[in-house]
Amino acid sequence: MDLEAVRTYLAVAEAGQFQKAAIDLAITQQAVSKRIAALERDLGVRLFTRTPRGAETTIDGQAFLPHARELLRVADRAVASVHTARRPLRVDVINLRGAASGLLRDFHRTHPGIELDVVKLLDIDEAVRAVRSGAIDATFRAVAAPGRPLPDDxxxxxxxxxQLQLLTGPAHVLAGARSVTLRQLVGHRIWMPGILPGSEWAAYYDDLVAEFGLTIEATGPNFGSDALLDTVADTPALATFLSDGTRLVWPASHGLRRIPLTDPTPVYPHSLVWHRDNPHPVLAALRTHLAATRAAHDAPGTWTPAWTRRD
Structure with a gap:
């Protein structure tokens, strides 16, 4: 169906005259008549009846009116979706309760008029493909996971x-500590269900285990953060890692303890990844905002895997 013919039909229906519609559309009255005739042939119905005053919609013309308006609305949305200046910036944050999400919330508070679409992609390969295809504009990732260099584009x-912290229940042997070194965790069970094999955070924790001789268990189904907190609160033998940027709420009766890790402090590195040719103006604004608010990284007394990119 010719959308320009549909647009012309709406102009005639609203103006009530072929001549007035031609003026509104900046085309000739003959062009208006040809478009309407072509649309009527496509639909197999008469849309207008000519009267001394101009043109009136037929019963079929009235029935088609709301659908014609919706057709043009959908078409306009389709065009806007591929014009970067007129669509929201799409950003992947992996964890909606983590530090990357917090960075985006701060950006949105600073720029309240900017539209954002926040998505959550777990797999790094999926995220890289989405950035390269334009399905998303940027992703927050630990760059670069071992054996997975970023594509040149x-x-x-x-x-x-x-920064990672230790989270324990009130009966855990380390619950009263003001801080804990990584060496002190040797022999303790760190429970982290839901670590996705092959993900960049799985590679991160594999290196952490190898470097400091820790025991991290990823066994059991992953029922989400609420179930994890319930289990840690009730199980003296289990603890878990939680980042200082993760926002979680738990019942006061849980008595959970967040304990700083030291000597060294393990930190999870987040980088913003984008396509070099992405023209979205909000992406430039986001990069500028993050550069202006970025704290120093690789601080003395911290640990990251050897494969972490120092950019």
Whole structure:
């Protein structure tokens, strides 16, 4: 169906005259008549009846009116979706409760008129493909996971180092400590269900285990953060890692303890990744905002895997 013919039909229906519609559309009256005739042939019905005053919609013309308006609305939305200046910036944050999500919330508070679409992609390969295809504009990732260098057409910038903390229940042997070294955790069970094999955070924790001789268990189904907190609160033998940028709420009766990790402090590195040719103006604004608010990374006394990119 010719959308220009549909647009012309709406102009005639609203103006009540072929001549007035031609003026509104900046085309000739003959062009208006040809478009309406072509649309009527496509639909197999008469849309207008000519009267001394101009043109009136037939019963079929009236029935078609709301659908014609919706057709043009959908078409306009389709065009806007591929014009970067007129669509929201799409950003992947992996964890909606983590530090990357917090960075985006701060950006949105600073720029309240900017539209954002926040998505959550777990797999790094999926995220890289989405950035390269334009399905998303940027992703927050630990760059670069071992054996997975970024393609040459992608760019990245380190934006935040998220410090890990120990989370225990009130009966855990370390619950009263003001801080805990990584060496003190040797022999203790760290429970982290939901670590996705092959993900960049699985590679991160594999290196952490190898470096400090820790025991991290990823066994059991992953029922989400609420179930994890319930289990840690009720099980003296289990603890878990939680980043200082993760926003979680739990019942006061849980008595959970967040304990700083030291000597060294493990930090999870987040970088913003985007396509070098992405023209979205809001992407430039986001990069500028993150650069202006970025804290120093690789601080003395911290640990990241050897494969972490120092950009």
């Amino acid at each position: 992608l760019r990245s910038a380190r934006v935040i180092d998220e």
